[in-house]
Amino acid sequence: MTRRPRRPTMVDVAREAGVALRTVSRVVNDDATVGAELAERVRAAIAALDYRPDERARHLRLGVTGTLGAAVRQLSHVNPVLRAVERAARAAGLMVLAASTEDDEVLERHVVESMCRRRFDGIILEPIGEDHGYLLPELAAGLSLVAVDRPVLGLDVDCVISDNVAGIRTAFAHLVAHGHDRVAYIGDDERIYTAHERATAFRACAAAHGGPVDAMVHTGRIEPGRITSAVRAALAGPAPATAIVTGNASISVEVLRRLGADSRKVAIVGFDDSELATLLRPDLTVVAQDDTAIGGTAIDLLRARIADPARPVSRVTVPVELVRRGSGELPPIS
Amino acid sequence: MTRRPRRPTMVDVAREAGVALRTVSRVVNDDATVGAELAERVRAAIAALDYRPDERARHLRLGVTGTLGAAVRQLSHVNPVLRAVERAARAAGLMVLAASTEDDEVLERHVVESMCRRRFDGIILEPIGEDHGYLLPELAAGLSLVAVDRPVLGLDVDCVISDNVAGIRTAFAHLVAHGHDRVAYIGDDERIYTAHERATAFRACAAAHGGPVDAMVHTGRIEPGRITSAVRAALAGPAPATAIVTGNASISVEVLRRLGADSRKVAIVGFDDSELATLLRPDLTVVAQDDTAIGGTAIDLLRARIADPARPVSRVTVPVELVRRGSGELPPIS
DNA sequence: CTGGACTGAGATAACGTTATCCCGAAGGTA
DNA sequence: TACCTTCGGGATAACGTTATCTCAGTCCAG
Numbered sequence: 001m002t003r004r005p006r007r008p009t010m011v012d013v014a015r016e017a018g019v020a021l022r023t024v025s026r027v028v029n030d031d032a033t034v035g036a037e038l039a040e041r042v043r044a045a046i047a048a049l050d051y052r053p054d055e056r057a058r059h060l061r062l063g064v065t066g067t068l069g070a071a072v073r074q075l076s077h078v079n080p081v082l083r084a085v086e087r088a089a090r091a092a093g094l095m096v097l098a099a100s101t102e103d104d105e106v107l108e109r110h111v112v113e114s115m116c117r118r119r120f121d122g123i124i125l126e127p128i129g130e131d132h133g134y135l136l137p138e139l140a141a142g143l144s145l146v147a148v149d150r151p152v153l154g155l156d157v158d159c160v161i162s163d164n165v166a167g168i169r170t171a172f173a174h175l176v177a178h179g180h181d182r183v184a185y186i187g188d189d190e191r192i193y194t195a196h197e198r199a200t201a202f203r204a205c206a207a208a209h210g211g212p213v214d215a216m217v218h219t220g221r222i223e224p225g226r227i228t229s230a231v232r233a234a235l236a237g238p239a240p241a242t243a244i245v246t247g248n249a250s251i252s253v254e255v256l257r258r259l260g261a262d263s264r265k266v267a268i269v270g271f272d273d274s275e276l277a278t279l280l281r282p283d284l285t286v287v288a289q290d291d292t293a294i295g296g297t298a299i300d301l302l303r304a305r306i307a308d309p310a311r312p313v314s315r316v317t318v319p320v321e322l323v324r325r326g327s328g329e330l331p332p333i334s
Numbered sequence: 335m336t337r338r339p340r341r342p343t344m345v346d347v348a349r350e351a352g353v354a355l356r357t358v359s360r361v362v363n364d365d366a367t368v369g370a371e372l373a374e375r376v377r378a379a380i381a382a383l384d385y386r387p388d389e390r391a392r393h394l395r396l397g398v399t400g401t402l403g404a405a406v407r408q409l410s411h412v413n414p415v416l417r418a419v420e421r422a423a424r425a426a427g428l429m430v431l432a433a434s435t436e437d438d439e440v441l442e443r444h445v446v447e448s449m450c451r452r453r454f455d456g457i458i459l460e461p462i463g464e465d466h467g468y469l470l471p472e473l474a475a476g477l478s479l480v481a482v483d484r485p486v487l488g489l490d491v492d493c494v495i496s497d498n499v500a501g502i503r504t505a506f507a508h509l510v511a512h513g514h515d516r517v518a519y520i521g522d523d524e525r526i527y528t529a530h531e532r533a534t535a536f537r538a539c540a541a542a543h544g545g546p547v548d549a550m551v552h553t554g555r556i557e558p559g560r561i562t563s564a565v566r567a568a569l570a571g572p573a574p575a576t577a578i579v580t581g582n583a584s585i586s587v588e589v590l591r592r593l594g595a596d597s598r599k600v601a602i603v604g605f606d607d608s609e610l611a612t613l614l615r616p617d618l619t620v621v622a623q624d625d626t627a628i629g630g631t632a633i634d635l636l637r638a639r640i641a642d643p644a645r646p647v648s649r650v651t652v653p654v655e656l657v658r659r660g661s662g663e664l665p666p667i668s
Numbered sequence: 669c670t671g672g673a674c675t676g677a678g679a680t681a682a683c684g685t686t687a688t689c690c691c692g693a694a695g696g697t698a
Numbered sequence: 699t700a701c702c703t704t705c706g707g708g709a710t711a712a713c714g715t716t717a718t719c720t721c722a723g724t725c726c727a728g
Contacts, residue, residue, distance in 0.1 A: 007475050009684055020708040025686060033706060050471045055451040056394045057684035060713050065390070067452075075432055076417040079410040086409065086434055095448055097431035098409055100420055114429055117389040118401075137384045141341050257613055276610055279591055343714055354678040359716060367676060391714035394683050 008049040017045035028053060059119070068302065069115035069123040070098040071108060078249075078274065081148060084295020085124055092303060094121070105129035116143055122302040127152045128192075144305040146298050150193040151315065158305055160297045160316040164194060164271075167287040167320040168201035171245045171269040174285075174322060176209065180243040180267060180332050184234035186227065186255055187219040187247025195219060198247050198271060216241060227254040235266065242332035243267035249274040256280060267330040273323060285328025293318045342383040351379035362387060393453070402636065403449035403457040404432040405442060412583075412608065415482060418629020419458055426637060428455070439463035450477055456636040461486045478639040480632050484527040485649065492639055494631045494650040498528060498605075501621040501654040502535035505579045505603040508619075508656060510543065514577040514601060514666050518568035520561065520589055521553040521581025529553060532581050532605060550575065561588040569600065576666035577601035583608040590614060601664040607657060619662025627652045 010028075014021045019038060026034045027042040034042075045051075059065040068089055072082055075098055082098065089096045097120075101108035108128055112135070115123050122144035132152045139145065139157070147159035175183050185202040188195035199219050206213045218230035234241045244266055246252040252270035256263055263280065270277065270286045277284035297316050304311060322328075344362075348355045353372060360368045361376040368376075379385075393399040402423055406416055409432055416432065423430045431454075435442035442462055446469070449457055456478035466486045473479065473491070481493035509517050519536040522529035533553050540547045552564035568575045578600055580586040586604035590597055597614065604611065604620045611618035631650050638645060656662075 011684080021684095022686085022709080023707060026707085029686085035706065038707080050475060052472075052475060053451060054394070054453055054684055055448075056390050056399070056453055057713085058686075060388070060390045060394055060683095060715090061685045061687085063713075069431075074417070075409055075420065076413040076415075077410075078412060081410075083408070083410040083434070095433065097403075097433055099429065099431055100417070114389075117387060119388055119390055138386075141384060141386060253609065253613060260615060275587065276613065279587060279610065279613070281594060345714080355714095356679080356716085357677060360677085363716085369676065372677080388714055391683085392716075394685085394713095395715045395717085397683075 007054070008051045009054070010051070012049055013042065013045045013051050016049055017042045065119055065121055066094055067118075067120045068094050068096050068299075069112075069118075069120040070096050071101050071111045071115065071123060071125045072098060073101055073103050073126050073128065075100045080291035081289075081295045081298075084292045085148075085298055086295075088296045088299035092299060094299075094303075096124075101126070101128060103128050105131070109134050112138070116141075122146070122306050124148055124298055124302060125152070126150070130154075142309060144302060144309065146302045146305065148294065148298050153193070156313050158301045158313055158315070160294055160301060160318060161194075162289045162294065163317045163319050164197045165201040167271060167289075168198050168245065169205055170320070170322050171271070171287050171328070172202065172205040172209070174324075174328055175243040175245070175267055175269060178243075178267065178329055178331060182211065182216070182239055182241045182332075183243045183245060184216045184241035185218065185245045185247065186230045186234065186251055187217070188251060189221045190219050195247055202245060212239075219247070222250050222254060224254070227251070228258050231255055231258040235262075241266070243269070243328075243330075246270045248272050249276075252276070252284065252286075256284075263327070264330070265333050267328055267332070269322075269328040277323075277325060280327075282326030282330070285325045286323050288321050288323050290318050290321065341388070342385045343388070344385070346383055347376065347379045347385050350383055351376045399453055399455055400428055401452075401454045402428050402430050402633075403446075403452075403454040404430050405435050405445045405449065405457060405459045406432060407435055407437050407460050407462065409434045414625035415623075415629050415632075418626045419482075419632055420629075422630045422633035426633060428633075428637075430458075435460070435462060437462050439465070443468050446472070450475075456480070456640050458482055458632050458636060459486070460484070464488075476643060478636060478643065480636045480639065482628065482632050487527070490647050492635045492647050492649070494628055494635060494652060495528075496623045496628065497651045497653050498531045499535040501605060501623075502532050502579065503539055504654070504656050505605070505621050505662070506536065506539040506543070508603060508658075508662055509577040509579070509601055512577075512601065512663055512665060516545065516550070516573055516575045516666075517577045517579060518550045518575035519552065519579045519581065520564045520568065520585055521551070522585060523555045524553050529581055536579060546573075553581070556584050556588060558588070561585070562592050565589055565592045569596075575600070577603070577662075577664075580604045582606050583610075586610070586618065586620075590618075597661070598664070599667050601662055601666070603656075603662040611657075611659060614661075616660030616664070619659045620657050622655050622657050624652050624655065 010021055010024045013024045023034060024042055027039050070085060072079060086096045099111045101111055105128060116138050125145060125147050126149050127147050130153055132155055135155060145157055147157055151159045187199045190196040190199055199217060203213050203217055206216055220226050246255050249272035253276060270284050273286045273288040277286055344355055344358045347358045357368060358376055361373050404419060406413060420430045433445045435445055439462060450472050459479055459481050460483050461481050464487055466489055469489060479491055481491055485493045521533045524530040524533055533551060537547050537551055540550055554560050568578060580589050583606035587610060604618050607620045607622040611620055
């Protein structure tokens with residue numbers, strides 16, 4: 001008795017049913033050209049042997065795998081876009097298999113190359129880092145890739161991104177409309193593309209509105225100490241900010257953590273919606289991304305790219321929406 | 335010119351280098367039995383053609399894919415166990431590819447069967463629902479599977495689960511030690527195995543401690559209305575609870591949302607740690623699962639199962655830990 | 669010198685599918 | 699009856715790897 005029993009193959013089924021290999025294949029693929037009686041015999045043999053087709057062989061022969069890869073920063077983090085991607089792909093009859101890049105350039109490369117070697121039909125990537133040169137030969141060899149959330153720097157690749165500039169503008173204008181004159185921005189490390197784009201947009205708003213710019217913008221890595229000092233700096237001095245715009249959901253959490261009970265005294269508009277937004281009093285006003293649209297568009301672009309590798313590259317910008325919940329409507333207290 | 339250029343294969347490399355196919359394979363696999371000069375020529379050809387091995391063919395030939403599947407409830411939810419699984423697998427040189435089951439039995443089956451047809455070496459599953467009969471033929475055919483978080487009901491399958499009973503006991507004892515006599519439990523739908531196990535453990539604690547049991551236990555689906563009435567019921571009446579144990583992280587959030595400012599008046603111990611736990615005042619005392627141990631053990635079990643399909647099934651229980659943060663140390667207020 | 673052990677590299681057969689051909693039987697018409 | 703078409707179904711060749719042989723050489727002992 002062998003330890004791991006060899007799985008039955010089409011040959012086994014064919015022998016069991018007393019037909020040719022090709023006929024089994026026909027039955028499995030619902031080919032109409034096989035007689036009813038034979039088809040029944042084949043199906044019986046399949047059931048008897050508990051035959052399961054081997055997709056590896058199928059994919060090898062077909063050339064196509066019906067599988068999309070998703071290389072995201074952290075699988076185990078909240079990622080509504082990934083959920084939308086899965087759903088859209090499922091609706092299109094494609095399977096999405098995901099892996100984490102853990103914000104590590106080396107790991108990202110490893111993951112993407114693994115997916116390429118496995119000949120996934122296409123890849124959805126949340127790109128990290130600056131150097132994506134390793135993608136060049138893969139793209140040349142026919143890899144279909146769509147970047148999400150950020151573009152692939154230096155490469156002409158399809159991507160779908162939120163309208164960060166409009167989001168920041170909306171947040172800023174909203175606070176100004178509620179009487180705020182001194183608005184601070186606390187954001188993530190500007191080496192991250194999205195963070196940089198948002199910070200830059202904020203600087204432009206602040207400059208256009210008049211008043212100090214650099215003194216109101218605090219960006220850098222998400223570390224407890226940095227956030228604490230950023231909050232302190234924003235709210236201190238002779239002309240403290242009366243409102244804060246935060247650069248993403250994690251920053252919002254950290255800022256709220258620092259503010260504690262003081263969060264009622266300063267107006268806040270956060271970028272990115274999150275579960276916590278409705279946990280606090282007042283609830284958090286946010287600039288929400290349209291996750292469903294982003295995920296759906298990503299799958300659309302990827303399918304189009306797979307269907308026609310020569311089609312022109314498209315970079316889609318998805319609108320964002322201001323969700324008023326109270327924290328952004330507080331009046332200035334000085 | 336063809337639209338999608340055929341990727342170069344080993345045959346192409348062999349022709350380019352003027353060697354036999356087998357020699358290319360040897361070079362790719364770092365076989366020492368190939369002369370330095372030839373190896374160099376082959377490597378040059380590989381670089382010139384931008385050759386990338388096709389894992390599909392490799393896996394088909396080898397019989398093994400070096401790939402583990404993870405079928406989890408929601409990819410895009412916080413899931414520290416999944417992260418630990420990925421890391422442990424990576425350390426073992428295996429790739430983890432994950433997909434969501436979305437708490438849908440039909441989808442779970444679809445995902446697992448897809449992974450089986452792709453001949454993944456093994457699968458980590460967060461089982462949902464009651465009927466996992468579809469797994470039987472797969473297991474018989476040699477599928478290696480490890481269940482995480484909950485067992486596969488009715489099937490004798492490896493699994494690794496947190497010590498829910500000990501966790502509830504610890505939480506209960508902790509509150510009693512801080513002077514609480516009337517402790518309520520608000521938990522998830524008991525059709526979910528984990529929820530049922532925790533609720534049952536709580537009932538046992540309450541019964542052992544004396545006093546009402548059923549009146550203190552509120553379980554059901556996570557819906558705003560239900561949580562609201564559960565909280566109200568727990569804190570109302572002639573003998574209101576002075577402390578609450580919550581059944582999981584989502585319940586904790588919802589309960590805290592309902593309590594609002596009142597959260598300072600009732601002691602709370604939550605099951606599952608989460609990011610929000612340190613957002614509020616006082617911070618949330620929780621029974622934390624050892625995610626790293628769970629994920630690591632799951633991979634260990636899976637690898638052992640793959641190596642020896644005949645080994646006895648093991649069901650591992652991982653200890654939990656009480657993390658004191660303030661909310662569980664509040665004195666009773668009546 | 670010659671025979672055997674060793675060594676590097678080439679033919680070739682798998683792995684489990686699908687697709688291309690081809691053939692034999694049935695049916696219809698001249 | 700002979701011929702042409704139709705159609706179900708069987709050989710067999712891919713798909714791109716790896717593994718098992720086999721076989722020329724080279725080197726050294728007898």
